[in-house]
Amino acid sequence: MRQPLVAGNWKLNGSLASTKELLAGIKSGLAEVVNAEVVVCPPYVFIPEVQAQLAGSSIAWGGQNLSAEAGGAFTGEISASMLLDFGCKYVLVGHSERRMLYGEDNALVAKKFVVAKKSGLIPILCVGETLEERQQGITEDVVAAQLAAVIDQGGIAALDGAVIAYEPVWAIGTGMTASPEQAQTVHAYIRSQLAQHDGAVASGMRILYGGSMKPENAVELLTQSDIDGGLIGGAALKAEGFLSICKAAN
Numbered sequence: 001m002r003q004p005l006v007a008g009n010w011k012l013n014g015s016l017a018s019t020k021e022l023l024a025g026i027k028s029g030l031a032e033v034v035n036a037e038v039v040v041c042p043p044y045v046f047i048p049e050v051q052a053q054l055a056g057s058s059i060a061w062g063g064q065n066l067s068a069e070a071g072g073a074f075t076g077e078i079s080a081s082m083l084l085d086f087g088c089k090y091v092l093v094g095h096s097e098r099r100m101l102y103g104e105d106n107a108l109v110a111k112k113f114v115v116a117k118k119s120g121l122i123p124i125l126c127v128g129e130t131l132e133e134r135q136q137g138i139t140e141d142v143v144a145a146q147l148a149a150v151i152d153q154g155g156i157a158a159l160d161g162a163v164i165a166y167e168p169v170w171a172i173g174t175g176m177t178a179s180p181e182q183a184q185t186v187h188a189y190i191r192s193q194l195a196q197h198d199g200a201v202a203s204g205m206r207i208l209y210g211g212s213m214k215p216e217n218a219v220e221l222l223t224q225s226d227i228d229g230g231l232i233g234g235a236a237l238k239a240e241g242f243l244s245i246c247k248a249a250n
Protein backbone atom coordinates (compact mmCIF):
# COMPACT_ATOMS: atom_id res chain seq x y z
CA MET A 1 0.00 0.00 0.00
CA ARG A 2 1.35 3.38 -0.97
CA GLN A 3 0.68 6.07 1.62
CA PRO A 4 -0.98 9.09 -0.03
CA LEU A 5 1.06 12.28 0.07
CA VAL A 6 -0.07 15.86 -0.37
CA ALA A 7 2.65 18.49 -0.72
CA GLY A 8 2.09 22.23 -0.78
CA ASN A 9 4.50 24.17 -2.98
CA TRP A 10 4.30 27.74 -1.76
CA LYS A 11 6.63 29.06 -4.49
CA LEU A 12 7.61 32.74 -4.15
CA ASN A 13 4.70 33.72 -1.93
CA GLY A 14 3.97 34.89 1.57
CA SER A 15 5.51 36.85 4.41
CA LEU A 16 6.58 35.79 7.88
CA ALA A 17 3.17 36.89 9.15
CA SER A 18 1.18 35.02 6.49
CA THR A 19 3.37 31.94 6.99
CA LYS A 20 2.51 31.85 10.70
CA GLU A 21 -1.18 32.22 9.90
CA LEU A 22 -1.17 29.54 7.20
CA LEU A 23 0.67 27.06 9.43
CA ALA A 24 -1.71 27.67 12.31
CA GLY A 25 -4.65 27.08 9.99
CA ILE A 26 -3.24 23.85 8.58
CA LYS A 27 -2.35 22.53 12.05
CA SER A 28 -5.79 23.25 13.44
CA GLY A 29 -7.52 21.14 10.78
CA LEU A 30 -5.18 18.21 10.63
CA ALA A 31 -6.77 15.89 13.18
CA GLU A 32 -8.95 14.33 10.48
CA VAL A 33 -6.00 13.58 8.22
CA VAL A 34 -4.55 10.38 9.62
CA ASN A 35 -3.73 8.31 6.56
CA ALA A 36 -2.22 10.83 4.18
CA GLU A 37 1.22 12.35 4.67
CA VAL A 38 1.24 16.16 4.52
CA VAL A 39 4.25 18.22 3.46
CA VAL A 40 4.82 21.94 2.98
CA CYS A 41 7.58 23.49 0.88
CA PRO A 42 8.00 27.14 1.89
CA PRO A 43 10.51 29.69 0.57
CA TYR A 44 13.91 28.98 2.16
CA VAL A 45 13.87 31.93 4.55
CA PHE A 46 10.65 30.75 6.21
CA ILE A 47 11.94 27.23 6.88
CA PRO A 48 13.14 28.06 10.44
CA GLU A 49 9.66 29.36 11.30
CA VAL A 50 8.05 26.29 9.74
CA GLN A 51 10.39 24.06 11.73
CA ALA A 52 9.57 25.90 14.97
CA GLN A 53 5.84 25.53 14.38
CA LEU A 54 5.71 22.02 12.95
CA ALA A 55 8.36 20.18 14.98
CA GLY A 56 6.60 17.32 16.75
CA SER A 57 3.54 17.53 14.45
CA SER A 58 2.68 15.01 11.75
CA ILE A 59 3.45 17.55 8.99
CA ALA A 60 6.82 17.38 7.25
CA TRP A 61 8.52 20.17 5.35
CA GLY A 62 10.98 20.53 2.52
CA GLY A 63 12.83 22.86 0.18
CA GLN A 64 11.61 23.94 -3.24
CA ASN A 65 15.05 23.44 -4.76
CA LEU A 66 18.64 22.69 -3.76
CA SER A 67 22.12 23.18 -5.10
CA ALA A 68 23.87 20.34 -6.85
CA GLU A 69 27.00 21.48 -5.00
CA ALA A 70 27.89 20.62 -1.42
CA GLY A 71 29.48 23.97 -0.62
CA GLY A 72 31.88 26.65 -1.77
CA ALA A 73 31.73 29.73 -4.00
CA PHE A 74 28.16 29.39 -5.30
CA THR A 75 26.45 32.67 -4.44
CA GLY A 76 22.76 32.39 -3.70
CA GLU A 77 22.67 28.60 -3.46
CA ILE A 78 21.39 26.35 -0.65
CA SER A 79 22.84 22.87 -0.11
CA ALA A 80 21.24 19.59 0.89
CA SER A 81 23.01 19.63 4.26
CA MET A 82 21.64 23.13 5.00
CA LEU A 83 18.11 21.87 4.36
CA LEU A 84 18.75 18.90 6.63
CA ASP A 85 20.06 21.26 9.30
CA PHE A 86 16.61 22.82 9.46
CA GLY A 87 14.72 19.56 9.63
CA CYS A 88 13.70 19.24 5.99
CA LYS A 89 12.62 15.74 5.01
CA TYR A 90 11.77 16.44 1.36
CA VAL A 91 13.01 18.60 -1.50
CA LEU A 92 11.42 19.41 -4.85
CA VAL A 93 13.75 18.73 -7.75
CA GLY A 94 13.26 19.82 -11.35
CA HIS A 95 10.03 21.75 -10.94
CA SER A 96 9.01 23.00 -14.38
CA GLU A 97 9.54 26.60 -13.27
CA ARG A 98 13.16 25.73 -12.47
CA ARG A 99 13.51 23.92 -15.80
CA MET A 100 11.90 26.64 -17.91
CA LEU A 101 12.77 29.90 -16.14
CA TYR A 102 16.17 28.98 -14.70
CA GLY A 103 17.52 26.75 -17.42
CA GLU A 104 17.74 23.52 -15.41
CA ASP A 105 18.14 20.72 -17.93
CA ASN A 106 17.64 16.99 -17.41
CA ALA A 107 21.31 16.45 -16.55
CA LEU A 108 21.38 19.14 -13.84
CA VAL A 109 18.05 17.99 -12.41
CA ALA A 110 19.38 14.44 -12.26
CA LYS A 111 22.55 15.63 -10.51
CA LYS A 112 20.47 17.49 -7.91
CA PHE A 113 18.25 14.45 -7.46
CA VAL A 114 21.20 12.16 -6.79
CA VAL A 115 22.80 14.67 -4.39
CA ALA A 116 19.51 15.03 -2.48
CA LYS A 117 19.00 11.27 -2.24
CA LYS A 118 22.58 10.59 -1.11
CA SER A 119 22.28 13.27 1.58
CA GLY A 120 19.21 11.63 3.11
CA LEU A 121 16.56 14.00 1.77
CA ILE A 122 13.59 12.51 -0.09
CA PRO A 123 13.58 14.10 -3.54
CA ILE A 124 10.27 14.81 -5.25
CA LEU A 125 11.19 14.64 -8.94
CA CYS A 126 8.90 16.81 -11.07
CA VAL A 127 8.32 15.72 -14.65
CA GLY A 128 5.87 16.77 -17.32
CA GLU A 129 5.35 18.04 -20.85
CA THR A 130 4.53 21.48 -22.27
CA LEU A 131 1.34 22.08 -24.22
CA GLU A 132 3.32 22.08 -27.45
CA GLU A 133 4.85 18.72 -26.61
CA ARG A 134 1.43 17.27 -25.79
CA GLN A 135 0.03 18.57 -29.08
CA GLN A 136 2.97 16.99 -30.91
CA GLY A 137 2.10 13.67 -29.27
CA ILE A 138 5.47 13.36 -27.51
CA THR A 139 4.33 13.49 -23.86
CA GLU A 140 5.64 10.00 -23.13
CA ASP A 141 8.99 10.66 -24.82
CA VAL A 142 9.49 13.82 -22.77
CA VAL A 143 8.64 12.13 -19.48
CA ALA A 144 10.74 9.06 -20.37
CA ALA A 145 13.77 11.29 -21.03
CA GLN A 146 13.29 13.11 -17.72
CA LEU A 147 13.18 9.77 -15.87
CA ALA A 148 16.03 8.26 -17.87
CA ALA A 149 18.37 11.13 -16.95
CA VAL A 150 17.97 10.27 -13.27
CA ILE A 151 18.28 6.52 -13.82
CA ASP A 152 21.39 7.04 -15.96
CA GLN A 153 23.11 9.11 -13.26
CA GLY A 154 21.90 7.38 -10.10
CA GLY A 155 20.71 3.96 -11.20
CA ILE A 156 17.20 2.73 -10.43
CA ALA A 157 18.25 2.39 -6.77
CA ALA A 158 18.35 6.20 -6.52
CA LEU A 159 14.60 6.22 -7.10
CA ASP A 160 13.88 3.73 -4.35
CA GLY A 161 11.91 5.58 -1.67
CA ALA A 162 11.77 8.81 -3.69
CA VAL A 163 8.64 10.52 -4.99
CA ILE A 164 7.68 11.56 -8.53
CA ALA A 165 5.28 14.38 -9.37
CA TYR A 166 3.70 14.41 -12.81
CA GLU A 167 2.96 18.03 -13.57
CA PRO A 168 1.85 18.85 -17.10
CA VAL A 169 3.32 22.32 -17.63
CA TRP A 170 0.16 23.54 -19.37
CA ALA A 171 -1.86 22.79 -16.22
CA ILE A 172 0.38 24.61 -13.72
CA GLY A 173 -1.16 27.80 -12.41
CA THR A 174 -3.46 28.01 -15.42
CA GLY A 175 -6.67 26.65 -13.96
CA MET A 176 -6.53 23.98 -16.72
CA THR A 177 -6.34 20.59 -15.06
CA ALA A 178 -5.47 17.34 -16.78
CA SER A 179 -8.55 15.15 -16.89
CA PRO A 180 -8.39 12.18 -14.52
CA GLU A 181 -7.97 9.92 -17.58
CA GLN A 182 -5.15 12.01 -19.04
CA ALA A 183 -3.34 12.07 -15.71
CA GLN A 184 -3.89 8.38 -15.01
CA THR A 185 -2.51 7.47 -18.44
CA VAL A 186 0.77 9.28 -17.81
CA HIS A 187 1.03 8.03 -14.22
CA ALA A 188 0.63 4.44 -15.42
CA TYR A 189 3.22 5.10 -18.10
CA ILE A 190 5.71 6.42 -15.52
CA ARG A 191 5.17 3.32 -13.38
CA SER A 192 5.64 1.06 -16.40
CA GLN A 193 8.92 2.81 -17.23
CA LEU A 194 10.19 2.21 -13.70
CA ALA A 195 9.00 -1.40 -13.83
CA GLN A 196 11.34 -2.05 -16.75
CA HIS A 197 14.18 -1.54 -14.28
CA ASP A 198 12.75 -2.73 -10.96
CA GLY A 199 9.24 -3.99 -10.22
CA ALA A 200 9.43 -3.25 -6.49
CA VAL A 201 10.58 0.34 -7.02
CA ALA A 202 7.77 0.80 -9.56
CA SER A 203 5.01 -0.57 -7.37
CA GLY A 204 6.21 1.32 -4.29
CA MET A 205 6.70 4.66 -6.05
CA ARG A 206 4.37 7.43 -4.94
CA ILE A 207 3.42 9.40 -8.05
CA LEU A 208 1.73 12.72 -7.31
CA TYR A 209 -0.32 14.75 -9.74
CA GLY A 210 0.27 18.51 -9.90
CA GLY A 211 -1.29 21.25 -11.99
CA SER A 212 -4.30 23.23 -10.81
CA MET A 213 -5.39 20.58 -8.34
CA LYS A 214 -7.99 22.12 -6.05
CA PRO A 215 -10.75 21.01 -3.70
CA GLU A 216 -13.25 20.80 -6.58
CA ASN A 217 -11.24 18.32 -8.66
CA ALA A 218 -9.11 16.54 -6.05
CA VAL A 219 -11.36 13.54 -5.45
CA GLU A 220 -11.71 12.52 -9.10
CA LEU A 221 -7.95 12.79 -9.61
CA LEU A 222 -6.94 11.10 -6.36
CA THR A 223 -9.21 8.10 -6.93
CA GLN A 224 -7.28 7.10 -10.07
CA SER A 225 -5.34 3.92 -9.40
CA ASP A 226 -1.87 5.32 -10.15
CA ILE A 227 -2.34 8.76 -8.59
CA ASP A 228 -0.95 8.66 -5.06
CA GLY A 229 -1.34 12.27 -4.01
CA GLY A 230 -0.90 15.83 -5.15
CA LEU A 231 1.64 18.61 -5.49
CA ILE A 232 -0.37 21.73 -4.88
CA GLY A 233 0.61 25.29 -5.77
CA GLY A 234 -2.02 28.02 -5.66
CA ALA A 235 -4.52 26.01 -3.61
CA ALA A 236 -1.89 25.36 -0.92
CA LEU A 237 -1.78 29.03 0.06
CA LYS A 238 -5.10 28.91 1.90
CA ALA A 239 -5.41 26.53 4.84
CA GLU A 240 -9.00 25.60 4.15
CA GLY A 241 -8.46 24.60 0.52
CA PHE A 242 -5.24 22.77 1.26
CA LEU A 243 -6.86 20.85 4.10
CA SER A 244 -9.77 19.78 1.97
CA ILE A 245 -7.33 18.32 -0.58
CA CYS A 246 -5.51 16.54 2.27
CA LYS A 247 -8.83 15.10 3.41
CA ALA A 248 -9.62 13.97 -0.13
CA ALA A 249 -6.27 12.11 -0.21
CA ASN A 250 -6.93 10.67 3.20
Ligand code: PGA
Nearest residue numbers: 172173211212232233234
Ligand atom coordinates in the same frame (compact mmCIF):
# COMPACT_ATOMS: atom_id res chain seq x y z
P1 PGA B 1 -0.67 24.90 -9.22
O1 PGA B 1 0.91 24.58 -9.11
O2 PGA B 1 -1.37 23.99 -8.26
O3 PGA B 1 -0.79 26.35 -8.82
O4 PGA B 1 -1.06 24.65 -10.63
C1 PGA B 1 1.37 23.28 -8.96
C2 PGA B 1 2.88 23.27 -8.95
O5 PGA B 1 3.49 24.05 -9.68
O6 PGA B 1 3.52 22.50 -8.21
